[in-house]
Amino acid sequence: MRSVMSLWRARWQRWLDRRIPAQSEVRLNQRRIFIIPTRQGLGFLLLIALLLIGAINYQNNLAYFLTFWLLSLFLVAILHTYRSLSGLLVRRQVSVPVFAGEEACLPVELVGERRAYQALALGWPPQPLQMADVPANGSTQVELFAHASQRGWLVPGRLRVETRFPLGLFVAWSWLDLDQRVLVYPAPQAGDLPLADAGSQDDDEGVRVIPGGVDDYQGLRSYQPGDNKRRLHWKAFSRGQGLLVKDFAGLAGRDIWLDFAQVGGGVEQRLSRLTHAVLSLYAQSQPFGLRLPGLELAPECSAAHRDACLRALALYGVKA
């Protein structure tokens, strides 16, 4: 039974992939919109049936009138529900990487050309869908959230876009593959790391770094773009001495290497610890290098370097 279901699901996915291929922006049209009556719509049909029986039994033409009017309204609602989705442009927006365990934000832009769209619902079931309205000749940014449970690429899958507008009797929906994905860094995990010197792998004189240590406080220097904002000396700023940054020398003279091979624990634990180290070293404006099996990032101290390291940690061992 399960295999039949999974077979069916796979077939459905393949069919969807052919019919609605992955694109960064999709315009909803008759190829992509599906429509069926909702529960409320079926209830409405039941009401019409009851009214019809009443009209027949009372031979009351006004009751026939209203019965047929509601039935016609039901039919017209098919077109209107379809219309409240048709022509909508759904565009993928850039999403920001997150750490595992956090909620990833995958924004999309909805563009309504020519007319407004109301009561659109987007999301990845079974999570609750998010509602949005789009003005005519305008666009709306919708921030969709997905839980990032593990590092690597978070691919939330096909996005469901649906609407029941205007009458709620029908639901029109589409499954869009906007090729949405977001990079999930390993969850940072605090812990002492043996920091290796460049070249002196076998030097048993390991240097320990106490995360966030303040012992190596060097003094103040003036702020430069790219400096960590947490290091700003606000007191000095409030005294009108300009933006000053508390400078930490770190372990000057020696480049710090974060080495996967030197960290204890399982793969995921090691990656988590390294992530934490990358963040704290960057926070201390400490240049560092990263060594993963098959990858080496030379010591540097910049946001781009930090991001490259985090990316490498996130994608370690992940198939592209």
Added chain:
Amino acid sequence: MSASLIPRISLTWLLVAQALVIIPHLLHVPSWLIPLWLLCAVWRVQIFRQRADFPPAWLKGLLLLGVTAGVLLSHGTLLGLDAGVTLLLCTFVLKLVEMRKARDAQVLITMGLFAVVTSYLFEDSLLSFAYSLLPISALIAALIGMQQSSFNQRPWATWRLAAGLLLQALPLMLLLFVFFPRIGPLWTMPTADKARTGLAESMSPADVAELSRSGELAFRVEFDQAIPPNAQRYWRALTLEDFDGRRWSQAEFTRQARAPLPDWQAQGEPLDYQVLMQPTGQPWLFALDTAAPPDSAGRQAVDFRVQRGRPIEQALLYRMRSWPEAVRQAQLPSLQYRLNLRLPRGFDPRTRAWAAELSQRFGSDQQGLVNEVLKHFNQQPFHYTLRPPLYGQHSVDEFLFDGRRGFCAHYAGAMVVVLRAAGIPARVVAGYQGGEVNEAGNYLLIHQFDAHAWVEYWQPGTGWQSVDPTYQVAPERIEQGIEQALAEEGSFLEGDLLAGAQLRKLAWLNQLRLAWDDLNYSWQRLVLGYQGEQQMQWLASWLGTVDWQQLGLTLVAVIAVLLVLLGVWLVKPWQARPVAQQRYLLAAERLLATQGLVRDSGEGVRRFSQRAQVSLPAQAAAIKAFYREYEQQVFAAESVDEAALKLRYLRLRQALPWWQRWRGKKNAD
């Protein structure tokens, strides 16, 4: 305990719709419903404003019990249409307070639509139908509001959308209305126990006097030929053959459906006409003598009345054919013969004595005897009045010999008593006489004040003969109508000052009244009367033969075509081309793609433009110019200038090597 699940717009429209639904029902529901409804409405608004809480379960139970008890007290029952409608409205009102989720609001809207339909069972005039469009559109607006976000603050836009949807559904509805076959009732339903004025199967003179004071419409008649003169318009409803000394009633034998059909012979020219009668709650139809229904609208009964299987609870349209010169029952079955000679014992000795004297005087010349009685009415000082004195035990004696004041019921009743006492079978016929001609629509209006009673007596060979003693006393009643007959007395419609017929006194108002009645007549005839026979006739006149199966298929096809047309009109696929800027952007990117430059997914337009400028230094200026124009128009929200963008696009195309141009060429439009 938040009300956020029901959007504000929907709640607004639900409250409005509820008021609109309830108003027409106020005429026939107990008055305690009003405070109950106001209480619930205020409560619900307070809940929405978070000033009050939803009622606890025990209070809900208590309210429901109280309402049920109230209905039981007011109607005496929980069954029947009236009690049912009151219960429906009570739950409709109470549900408002209990409404938490979207589901509850949907139930409320459904109940509202039901309540609108039940209001049609009580009142189906053109005005009340026009009014019902308000609650219907408000309910649909509430349905739409359920889908709208809670930030939406424009209730009128929602209503306009609802009205638009209803309008778009109108053509389909009309098709279904016209072509859906009208079948008979599947089972009997309870009907509204509404007090109706009209003829009853038993009546005293006072009842007829009561009717004569009502300006209500009884029925309308449209003749295929010219309208016959007033004096020939005797509309038979039923015959009254039982007399108990006070009241005349329909005989049990005559009422029975099993009674044998009378024999009669059609003679002369028939009259064809169409009658639209108001509901009477009685089974008989109105027709001129001698009526033979041409279709299944009714059945001729033993006393030549026309009867239907069940009481008429809704306006009824039927065709009728009458043979005024027909000979009715040349032979009278002995049972009927005896029935029409029966008189109660111990009443009216003076009348009996006079009848015996007449009988002796005329012997076998019964026609002479009848004429003598009529002459008596004509020559003695009888007076036609709606304000007769009260007659006592021997009412006929007192009327004939002492008071001599009365109206049709007195004259007809007295004459039948005299004829029966003289050995001539006779009976009272109850119905209407005359009618007002509506010149605007060329039809007759018969009101309750046209109610009349006359006499039928039987002669061997010639059968039943009609005679009207009132004519001998007040010929103007028969020739012109009751208003003229009572002109001197001024008692016409004295109890009913607001009756439409009162407007006759002002010429222009009267014209307006008749024009309005003409409109209502058309409404009743064309819309309400579109049932069974009428539908078949109408369809046959349009389509020749009526084949329901073929008709059904055609109907489905026509509806599908209409839906497709509406869909095309709604979606406007010819407008689906992207807006100009997008079109030129796509064209330009296809052009650049021929150079091997493709914008990555996620790559911004500006970034791509910079990349393209670097890789195609020869065309860098053209690329830059195009993209700058594009960005200005799209992102800087500048006015759309299609021509300027097109110019930049063309410059870009010209800048590219010629052999690659043709590939991008077809993409621009």
